[in-house]
Amino acid sequence: MEYAEANLQLNLSRLLPRRIFNRAFALVYSAAISAVLYHHVETLLRRPTNTFPSFFTTLSMVMSDIILAFMWLNSQAFRMNPVTTKPFPENLQKVLNRPEDFPALDVFICTADPYKEPPMKVAATALSVMAYDYPTEKLSIYVSDDGGSELTLFALIEAAKFGKVWLPFCKENRVLERCPEAYFGSEFAARNSETEKIKEMYENMKTRVENVVKTGYITEEYKSSEHEEAFGKYKAEDFTIQHHPPIIQVVSESREEKDVGGCCMPNLIYVSRQKIPTSPHHFKAGALNVLLRVSAVMTNAPTILTLDCDMVSNDPSTPLKMLCYYMDNSIGPNLAYVQFPVCFNGFNKADIYSSEFKRVYHINPIGLNGLSGPDYFGTGTFFSRRAFHGSPSSPIVPEIPELALDYVVEKPVNDRAILELAHHVASSEYENQTKWGSEVGFRYGSLVEDYYTGYRLHCEGWKSVYCSPERPAFLSEMPIALNDVVTQTKRWSVGLLEVSLSKYSPLMFGTRFLGPLMAHAYSYYAFGPLWSFPVMVYAFLPQTTLLNNFSIFPKVSDPWFFLYVFLFLGAYGQDYVEFVLAKGTTLRWWSDQRMWLIRILTSDLFGTLEYISNHLGIATRSFNVTSKVNDDEVKKRYDEGKFEFGVPSPMFVPLSTVAIINLAAFFWGFSQVLTGRYNLDEMFVQMILACFGTANSWPVYEAMFSRTDKGRMPAKITLISIFLAWVLFAVVSFITKM
Ligand SMILES: O=c1ccn([C@@H]2O[C@H](COP(=O)(O)OP(=O)(O)O[C@H]3O[C@H](CO)[C@@H](O)[C@H](O)[C@H]3O)[C@@H](O)[C@H]2O)c(=O)[nH]1
Numbered sequence: 001m002e003y004a005e006a007n008l009q010l011n012l013s014r015l016l017p018r019r020i021f022n023r024a025f026a027l028v029y030s031a032a033i034s035a036v037l038y039h040h041v042e043t044l045l046r047r048p049t050n051t052f053p054s055f056f057t058t059l060s061m062v063m064s065d066i067i068l069a070f071m072w073l074n075s076q077a078f079r080m081n082p083v084t085t086k087p088f089p090e091n092l093q094k095v096l097n098r099p100e101d102f103p104a105l106d107v108f109i110c111t112a113d114p115y116k117e118p119p120m121k122v123a124a125t126a127l128s129v130m131a132y133d134y135p136t137e138k139l140s141i142y143v144s145d146d147g148g149s150e151l152t153l154f155a156l157i158e159a160a161k162f163g164k165v166w167l168p169f170c171k172e173n174r175v176l177e178r179c180p181e182a183y184f185g186s187e188f189a190a191r192n193s194e195t196e197k198i199k200e201m202y203e204n205m206k207t208r209v210e211n212v213v214k215t216g217y218i219t220e221e222y223k224s225s226e227h228e229e230a231f232g233k234y235k236a237e238d239f240t241i242q243h244h245p246p247i248i249q250v251v252s253e254s255r256e257e258k259d260v261g262g263c264c265m266p267n268l269i270y271v272s273r274q275k276i277p278t279s280p281h282h283f284k285a286g287a288l289n290v291l292l293r294v295s296a297v298m299t300n301a302p303t304i305l306t307l308d309c310d311m312v313s314n315d316p317s318t319p320l321k322m323l324c325y326y327m328d329n330s331i332g333p334n335l336a337y338v339q340f341p342v343c344f345n346g347f348n349k350a351d352i353y354s355s356e357f358k359r360v361y362h363i364n365p366i367g368l369n370g371l372s373g374p375d376y377f378g379t380g381t382f383f384s385r386r387a388f389h390g391s392p393s394s395p396i397v398p399e400i401p402e403l404a405l406d407y408v409v410e411k412p413v414n415d416r417a418i419l420e421l422a423h424h425v426a427s428s429e430y431e432n433q434t435k436w437g438s439e440v441g442f443r444y445g446s447l448v449e450d451y452y453t454g455y456r457l458h459c460e461g462w463k464s465v466y467c468s469p470e471r472p473a474f475l476s477e478m479p480i481a482l483n484d485v486v487t488q489t490k491r492w493s494v495g496l497l498e499v500s501l502s503k504y505s506p507l508m509f510g511t512r513f514l515g516p517l518m519a520h521a522y523s524y525y526a527f528g529p530l531w532s533f534p535v536m537v538y539a540f541l542p543q544t545t546l547l548n549n550f551s552i553f554p555k556v557s558d559p560w561f562f563l564y565v566f567l568f569l570g571a572y573g574q575d576y577v578e579f580v581l582a583k584g585t586t587l588r589w590w591s592d593q594r595m596w597l598i599r600i601l602t603s604d605l606f607g608t609l610e611y612i613s614n615h616l617g618i619a620t621r622s623f624n625v626t627s628k629v630n631d632d633e634v635k636k637r638y639d640e641g642k643f644e645f646g647v648p649s650p651m652f653v654p655l656s657t658v659a660i661i662n663l664a665a666f667f668w669g670f671s672q673v674l675t676g677r678y679n680l681d682e683m684f685v686q687m688i689l690a691c692f693g694t695a696n697s698w699p700v701y702e703a704m705f706s707r708t709d710k711g712r713m714p715a716k717i718t719l720i721s722i723f724l725a726w727v728l729f730a731v732v733s734f735i736t737k738m
Pocket residue numbers: 110111112113117144146282283284287307308309310377378379447448449450488491492495623624625626627
């Protein structure tokens with residue numbers, strides 16, 4: 001390798017000193033956990049005079065605390081070896097100067113529904129990567145359309161036309177936001193006649209695409225003869241989203257199409273795989289596998305970037321940064337993927353829904369960098385194609401020679417024979433009796449195909465790298481209505497349970513192939529839905545018992561009390577410090593811990609129920625695509641920092657029930673202490689928990705009692721919750737009096 005001869009450093013990793021503190025703290029904390037568990041066992045076993053109520057409460061607490069201890073143990077994996085890494089693209093540039101020096105890059109963009117994922121956004125995402133600072137003849141963009149919609153194809157055709165002006169403009173002016181929407185909306189947009197002209201072109205294109213989406217079909221005035229045949233396919237009488245033949249359309253061919261400056265354009269290819277109702281399509285993983293094959297027969301690039309349709313490039317030099325790892329011989333050969341963080345735009349001040357996912361996308365991945373590498377986030381990931389074809393040491397030979405890694409495509413992408421083969425590998429039946437989805441390609445069986453695929457690759461011995469440059473490489477969008485937020489994570493919970501309860505469970509299979517630390521890290525996510533048990537217990541039991549004048553924790557004067565204080569403050573304190581070290585604010589940390597509780601009481605709880613009903617055959621597995629369309633009114637309320645309830649979603653019921661019980665317990669306890677009927681010494685911990693629950697439920701009270709806007713809590717949910725809270729109280733009252 002040339003760079004090695006030149007002695008140029010391509011990347012630098014740094015082991016963070018905080019690991020020493022983390023390890024020491026883990027030691028102390030584990031001693032405290034053992035002590036509490038010992039205390040519980042002692043209370044359960046050594047006191048035969050136990051009454052039923054105290055046996056019942058202690059048992060609930062023991063079970064909760066065992067789960068909490070297990071989750072704590074899992075979370076330590078992220079803290080033992082945190083490593084950050086930095087690429088040096090400027091060094092790479094010194095040795096890669098001719099286009100031939102660059103490896104080809106295939107970009108996969110997935111979309112699934114033109115009404116939830118506006119075609120204009122898909123087009124903007126495509127444009128932002130078409131404009132990468134990368135040799136265009138080496139760049140191919142594949143868009144997978146699971147929505148089987150001519151509207152999306154139309155938007156891409158428009159994008160390719162506009163791209164002929166946009167690409168040279170970006171490169172000449174060294175624009176950083178290569179998504180036109182982001183650039184024209186930013187303060188950096190140049191104010192001159194050329195820019196104005198391009199902006200107008202863009203606005204016109206946007207109007208055309210949005211008009212077409214509004215009417216639902218391509219009106220005559222927008223039709224061009226060029227793609228007439230492709231549009232005809234959607235018109236077939238029996239064409240439905242669930243049942244249609246594969247449609248593959250080369251929107252732009254690199255060797256033919258030139259931009260206005262005379263440079264060649266990247267390939268842009270639209271792929272809507274075949275769908276047949278009787279053949280499982282495996283959601284996004286299925287779509288990605290079709291793209292793997294279609295791209296193999298068309299361009300067969302050794303590196304692949306996977307993107308969700310709402311994830312635009314925010315830095316044109318990202319591919320160079322990725323190459324800093326692949327071209328490093330000490331890392332490259334076993335490297336399956338380079339993961340960039342998922343970053344978002346437009347949070348409100350407190351980031352009320354904790355959409356940033358600081359722990360998942362920013363803190364934990366650094367912890368994994370010192371082990372086998374980060375989990376796969378599903379988007380913003382540069383893969384080595386090789387990783388999809390067996391472990392590093394034993395490659396799997398594909399069914400047809402055209403899918404081989406060393407297969408060289410000589411013909412252009414719109415060659416008749418190539419297109420025919422592409423249609424063949426995009427058919428529903430192609431995967432029958434093959435290893436696709438089980439040992440080859442993206443893996444099937446979980447709704448979090450990203451997490452699961454990354455996990456299986458790590459088990460095969462592959463490594464990954466988490467690279468988080470100062471300027472976010474990509475920017476994505478997030479849902480801003482609470483129901484959408486928790487519905488998204490409910491899908492994740494179902495998907496995670498599908499992994500944790502399978503034969504590939506990280507605890508057994510993972511420990512065998514990954515070693516204990518990586519296995520615990522994967523378990524942390526896979527068993528995440530388990531949080532719902534202890535959180536439910538802690539959200540209801542201390543409060544309902546408090547309402548019944550029944551003490552369940554050690555007294556303040558009891559030495560065991562301090563153990564509880566240490567465990568609580570220790571966990572929250574460490575979480576807080578890590579959050580702030582990752583550039584978080586105290587306000588956002590508060591939202592983060594609150595949202596953690598909310599997600600557990602909604603997504604994890606209902607996800608578990610959904611997983612069970614899927615297994616019993618009561619419901620069918622489905623991938624509920626998150627809507628990327630925002631209502632202006634909802635957006636306004638979001639910007640004001642208000643939670644958006646609005647719809648009578650069953651997922652709000654546990655939230656408002658918890659809110660009511662905690663408020664009642666808090667007031668009741670307080671009044672009892674004031675009137676001297678309660679002994680504060682005995683009830684202190686329960687009072688504190690009720691107070692903590694109440695503080696966290698604040699947005700729920702507002703939504704139930706004081707708001708009048710459309711985002712308030714539907715009265716139906718409030719009434720159901722009051723009733724449920726009363727039932728719970730009555731049940732516990734009955735038990736404690738037994
Ligand atoms: O049948 C399907 C369903 C979804 N998608 C695409 O999958 C992507 C993610 O869907 P979205 O509704 O945005 O889900 P999120 O929960 O926001 O996505 C996260 O979680 C998913 C797993 O549940 C991962 O696939 C994503 O990469 C990750 O960003 C989108 O581009 C969709 O178009 C398909 O292509 N086919």
